[in-house]
Amino acid sequence: xxxxxxxxxxxxxxxxxxxxxxxxxxxxxxxxxxxxxxxxxxxxxxxxxxxxxxxxxxxxxxxxxxxxxxxxxxxxxxxxxxxxxxxxxxxxxxxxxxxxxxxxxxxxxxxxxxxxxxxxxxxxxxxxxx
Amino acid sequence: xxxxxxxxxxxxxxxxxxxxxxxxxxxxxxxxxxxxxxxxxxxxxxxxxxxxxxxxxxxxxxxxxxxxxxxxxxxxxxxxxxxxxxxxxxxxxxxxxxxxxxxxxxxxxxxxxxxxxxxxxxxxxxxxxx
DNA sequence: ATTTTAATCGCAACATTGTTGCGATAATAT
DNA sequence: ATATTATCGCAACAATGTTGCGATTAAAAT
Ligand SMILES: [Zn+2]
Ligand SMILES: [Zn+2]
Ligand SMILES: [Zn+2]
Ligand SMILES: [Zn+2]
Numbered sequence: 001x002x003x004x005x006x007x008x009x010x011x012x013x014x015x016x017x018x019x020x021x022x023x024x025x026x027x028x029x030x031x032x033x034x035x036x037x038x039x040x041x042x043x044x045x046x047x048x049x050x051x052x053x054x055x056x057x058x059x060x061x062x063x064x065x066x067x068x069x070x071x072x073x074x075x076x077x078x079x080x081x082x083x084x085x086x087x088x089x090x091x092x093x094x095x096x097x098x099x100x101x102x103x104x105x106x107x108x109x110x111x112x113x114x115x116x117x118x119x120x121x122x123x124x125x126x127x128x129x130x
Numbered sequence: 131x132x133x134x135x136x137x138x139x140x141x142x143x144x145x146x147x148x149x150x151x152x153x154x155x156x157x158x159x160x161x162x163x164x165x166x167x168x169x170x171x172x173x174x175x176x177x178x179x180x181x182x183x184x185x186x187x188x189x190x191x192x193x194x195x196x197x198x199x200x201x202x203x204x205x206x207x208x209x210x211x212x213x214x215x216x217x218x219x220x221x222x223x224x225x226x227x228x229x230x231x232x233x234x235x236x237x238x239x240x241x242x243x244x245x246x247x248x249x250x251x252x253x254x255x256x257x258x259x260x
Numbered sequence: 261a262t263t264t265t266a267a268t269c270g271c272a273a274c275a276t277t278g279t280t281g282c283g284a285t286a287a288t289a290t
Numbered sequence: 291a292t293a294t295t296a297t298c299g300c301a302a303c304a305a306t307g308t309t310g311c312g313a314t315t316a317a318a319a320t
Contacts, residue, residue: 002266002267003267003316003317003318004267005266005267005268005315005316005317006316006317007267007269007315007316009268009269010268026306026307027305027306037269037270038269038270038271039306039307040269040270040271040307040308040309041268041269041270043306043307043308044268044269045268048268057191059189059190059191059192059193060245061187061189061243061245062189063189063193063195063278065193065306065307083233083235085235085239088242096235096236099234099235100233101231101232101233101246102231102232102233103213103229103230103231103232104229105213105215105226105229105248106226106253108253108256109215109248109250109251109252109256110251110256111248111249111250112218112249112250112251113191113248113249113250114246114247114248114249115190115191115246115247115248115249116231116233116244116245116246116247117244117246118241118244118245119241119242119244119245120239120240120241120242120243121239121240121242122239123236123238123239126238126239126240132295132296133287133288133289133295133296134296135286135287135288135295135296135297136287136288137286137287137296137297137298139297139298140297156277156278157276157277167298167299168298168299168300169277169278170278170279170280170298170299170300171297171298171299173277173278173279174297174298175297178297193306193307195277195278
């Protein structure tokens with residue numbers, strides 16, 4: 001019964017997520033963490049937080065990986081079926097919790113997870129682009 | 131007017147794509163190419179083929195990158211808005227040309243590209259799993 | 261409060277993936 | 291046949307992620 005422990009590094013990572021409105025990459029977290037813990041430790045903390053459904057992993061169109069807090073903790077089955085938006089200009093990635101794709105897939109496929117990422121200009125960059 | 135040239139390496143890569151029903155990673159292509167050309171050359175060929183809309187890039191949930199042939203060459207505007215299926219067991223990635231997500235997004239976002247990847251069990255692995 | 265257990269950590273070493281610069285090569289137009 | 295330049299090979303580098311293992315340390319047990 002692997003119990004997950006609360007460590008200084010994990011607490012720091014959680015606080016960083018708490019203060020961020022957008023998704024964060026490993027590199028961005030490491031920059032904020034400084035030398036509080038090792039690179040590898042951050043990777044392992046992220047892995048644990050994903051397994052515990054506290055954060056979820058987001059893979060962008062360009063292959064970059066980021067993580068964001070999970071909401072909807074009330075639900076029994078924890079599926080991250082919302083969309084993500086990736087801004088081409090400011091490079092920020094945000095959860096669009098309310099945007100969920102509908103689709104029809106052949107019955108002989110079994111879908112366990114989906115990744116729906118939209119790329120373009122976010123509201124901020126769209127305004128400053130006029 | 132940068133003209134694109136036909137080289138032995140490019141021809142070989144195109145033939146490999148022609149013989150494959152699933153998407154291919156750089157590593158998989160390199161394995162088939164052998165020492166016909168350098169690693170870097172394969173990267174550059176893939177980049178060119180993407181720019182020429184001959185293949186398209188697919189980023190999986192786990193961050194792995196693959197490429198697949200483009201169809202629908204008749205269309206003037208070339209958008210890869212179809213879904214991709216990633217099998218958790220055999221790790222193959224296939225284009226689902228007919229599966230296109232519908233969604234509603236706030237008007238203050240400008241969408242230029244989408245990535246819709248489904249993950250689970252493909253028909254082959256679903257059968258052999260019973 | 262002290263001991264015990266094992267989850268977590270730091271560090272080093274490694275693997276994979278992708279990029280860049282530059283002189284050499286070769287495909288294509290003239 | 292010659293000129294132009296897209297493409298190539300090679301080396302070097304950067305970013306990202308993984309693994310093994312002995313040392314720590316959070317949390318449970320006493
Ligand atoms: Zn933006
Ligand atoms: Zn999200
Ligand atoms: Zn399969
Ligand atoms: Zn496709």
